[in-house]
Amino acid sequence: MSHNSDQPDLRRRDFIGKTVLAAGAASIAPGVMLTMANAGSDEGVSSKVRWGMLxxxxxxxxxxxxxxxxxxxxxxxDLIERPAGQSDAMWDAQRPQWVRKVKLKxxxxxxxxxxxxxxxxxxxxxxxxxxPTGASFKRADGLVLVDRHTCIGCRYCMMACPYKARSFIHQDVASQRTGTPRGKGCVESCTLCVQRLDAGDQTTACQDACNREGHQAILFGDLKNPDSEIARALKAYHSRQIRADLELNTGVRYTNI
Structure with a gap:
C-alpha cells in the first residue's frame, strides 16, 4: 500500500487520540479541560470551505x-501573569504572542x-x-491547530515555522477562558478564532477590533466562496504571501507590501 510522506499517519493519530481520551482528559484547572473544538476530527467542518485573511x-x-x-x-x-522576579528580556522572550505587530523597512x-x-x-x-505525535494538524477547512491532549512540548513545530508564529507555555495557567483552553508545556498559536467559527460566527476578534478602530485593515472569510468579500478582494487587488518562495500556499495574504 502506498504511503504519502507529506501527510501524518491518520491511523496513528486516531489511535493516540482514543488512547488519551480513554485514559481521561487532562485537567489543568477546575472545570477546564484541554480540548479544542473539533480537534483531530473533520466532524462539523468541510473542505468546501477554506478560512483565510487578507x-x-x-x-x-x-x-x-x-x-x-x-x-x-x-x-x-492576557490572563497569564508575569512570574515574580522575571527580567524584562526573559518575559519578552517567553510570553505567549499569537499576533504581533511587525515593521518592514x-x-x-x-x-x-x-x-x-x-x-x-x-x-x-x-x-x-x-x-511526532500528530498534535499539530490541519482541519478540512484549512485551520492549522494544536491538539493539547497529544502535544508533548517538543517544540519541533516552533523551529519549523518560518513565521515564528507559535508560542510555548512555560508557566502554569491558573486563569483562562473555557472556550480557549491552554496549559503549561503545550505549544499554541493563532487559530483564526476557531471557537467563534464553530459557534457559527464568521469574524475574528482581531478583525472586529480593527474595524472598531476605523482602520478596516483586516478582512476575514471563506477563500473558496467566489461570492465572499475576501474572494472578491483577492481577485481585485494584488496580494502577496510572506515567504512565497516556500510554496506553502498560506491562508493569510497581504496587500501593499
Missing part, C-alpha cells in the same frame, strides 16, 4: 495594537510598512510535517 498594510496604523489586544482578550492570553526607499503577523494557516504547514 490584510491591507496601507490601512494598518503605526502604533495601533488593537488587533493584538483583542486576540489576547479573546483567547485568555525597504532598504532602498526607507519606507516603513506595518503589519500583523500570526499563524499563516498554510495549505502545506511545516509544523504538521515535523510533529
Amino acid at each position: 490584510i491591507d498594510t496601507n490601512k494598518c496604523a503605526d502604533g495601533c495594537s488593537a488587533c493584538v489586544a483583542a486576540c489576547n482578550q479573546e483567547n485568555g492570553i 525597504d532598504n532602498l526607499t526607507g519606507e516603513i510598512t506595518n503589519l500583523p503577523m500570526m499563524c499563516q494557516h498554510c495549505e502545506h504547514p511545516p509544523c504538521v510535517d515535523v510533529c
Whole structure:
C-alpha cells in the first residue's frame, strides 16, 4: 500500500487520540479541560470551505495594537501573569504572542510598512510535517491547530515555522477562558478564532477590533466562496504571501507590501 510522506499517519493519530481520551482528559484547572473544538476530527467542518485573511498594510496604523489586544482578550492570553522576579528580556522572550505587530523597512526607499503577523494557516504547514505525535494538524477547512491532549512540548513545530508564529507555555495557567483552553508545556498559536467559527460566527476578534478602530485593515472569510468579500478582494487587488518562495500556499495574504 502506498504511503504519502507529506501527510501524518491518520491511523496513528486516531489511535493516540482514543488512547488519551480513554485514559481521561487532562485537567489543568477546575472545570477546564484541554480540548479544542473539533480537534483531530473533520466532524462539523468541510473542505468546501477554506478560512483565510487578507490584510491591507496601507490601512494598518503605526502604533495601533488593537488587533493584538483583542486576540489576547479573546483567547485568555492576557490572563497569564508575569512570574515574580522575571527580567524584562526573559518575559519578552517567553510570553505567549499569537499576533504581533511587525515593521518592514525597504532598504532602498526607507519606507516603513506595518503589519500583523500570526499563524499563516498554510495549505502545506511545516509544523504538521515535523510533529511526532500528530498534535499539530490541519482541519478540512484549512485551520492549522494544536491538539493539547497529544502535544508533548517538543517544540519541533516552533523551529519549523518560518513565521515564528507559535508560542510555548512555560508557566502554569491558573486563569483562562473555557472556550480557549491552554496549559503549561503545550505549544499554541493563532487559530483564526476557531471557537467563534464553530459557534457559527464568521469574524475574528482581531478583525472586529480593527474595524472598531476605523482602520478596516483586516478582512476575514471563506477563500473558496467566489461570492465572499475576501474572494472578491483577492481577485481585485494584488496580494502577496510572506515567504512565497516556500510554496506553502498560506491562508493569510497581504496587500501593499
